[in-house]
Amino acid sequence: RNIYFEESVNSTQNIAQRLALEGAEEGTIVVAEEQLGGRGRLERKWQSPKYKGIWMSLILKPSIPIMKTPQLTLLTAVAVVQGIQEVTGVQADIKWPNDLLVNGKKLTGILTEMQADSDRVHSLIIGIGINVNQQLEDFAAELQPSATSIYLETKTSWDRAKIIQGIMMHLEKLYLLYLEKGFYPIKILWESYSISLGQKVTANTLNGSIVGFAKGITDDGVLLLEDEQGVIHSIYSADILM
Ligand code: BTN
The missing domain is CATH 3.30.930.10 (Bira Bifunctional Protein; Domain 2)
Known part of the structure; x- marks a missing residue:
């Protein structure tokens, strides 16, 4: 190497x-x-x-x-x-x-x-x-x-x-x-x-903040957040506050 x-x-x-x-x-x-x-x-x-x-x-x-x-x-x-x-x-x-x-x-x-x-x-x-x-x-x-x-x-x-x-x-x-x-x-x-999964988190993205439960990651490594309305958001890049 x-x-x-x-x-x-x-x-x-x-x-x-x-x-x-x-x-x-x-x-x-x-x-x-x-x-x-x-x-x-x-x-x-x-x-x-x-x-x-x-x-x-x-x-x-x-x-x-x-x-x-x-x-x-x-x-x-x-x-x-x-x-x-x-x-x-x-x-x-x-x-x-x-x-x-x-x-x-x-x-x-x-x-x-x-x-x-x-x-x-x-x-x-x-x-x-x-x-x-x-x-x-x-x-x-x-x-x-x-x-x-x-x-x-x-x-x-x-x-x-x-x-x-x-x-x-x-x-x-x-x-x-x-x-x-x-x-x-x-x-x-x-x-x-991971300590993010199962937690309620705030994702600060370039397009604003989303609050939701971290449900998991996809096969591509994208974070899935479920908001209070039950809508699933795919997060590609963000700062996560827990
Ligand atoms: C982060 O958490 O924001 C990522 C930090 C990454 C730092 C490493 S140190 C070695 C390599 N060279 C850099 O300039 N940055 C990465």
Whole structure:
């Protein structure tokens, strides 16, 4: 496997994007000690302080139509939960689509970007940001109430390379399962780690807010919300408040 290791970058996503365009093979990862312009979902910034966390991007080249890309984001979330659990014992929950929380505080974010030809995926660039060794004061004041790290959950510093190894092992296993059996077995695992399902949530979408019960995810990874009138809404992208 190809591993690119960088001391300081703008965003590992940019490097992985370039490598994918240059023909990098599936499974290539880019890891950085620090990101100066780390990106989050919905145009947010992602704080990536030096040596404190895992800031990495993974290139996958599944032969799927664009509309199925959420499946791979959900698969990645499952692999990250399993890898973190195996190496550190921390059991994170998944909040749709791909935030990993511990006691309601954010431990990990996943950001998927893609390169596509017409309606087929050419490369997926899956960015994974994990708060590992931060102490509370390493987080910006406004994040302190809502963020956590593996250190804060275990009072122990962790070897980030071991955690990456654990995640990649689970990722490989799940990805092979996905290629062989499709999304269904992944969906079952995802649902078992999810805290969104069965809850009354508010989805803030670009077109406004919808309040409803999270009924499940579809085979494409879309969230289904049932509102008070019993109408089912398909949510492709939103911020979920629980
Ligand atoms: C989110 O929850 O909003 C997603 C955060 C994703 C952060 C990771 S860190 C590695 C990769 N490079 C980036 O610039 N972002 C992702």
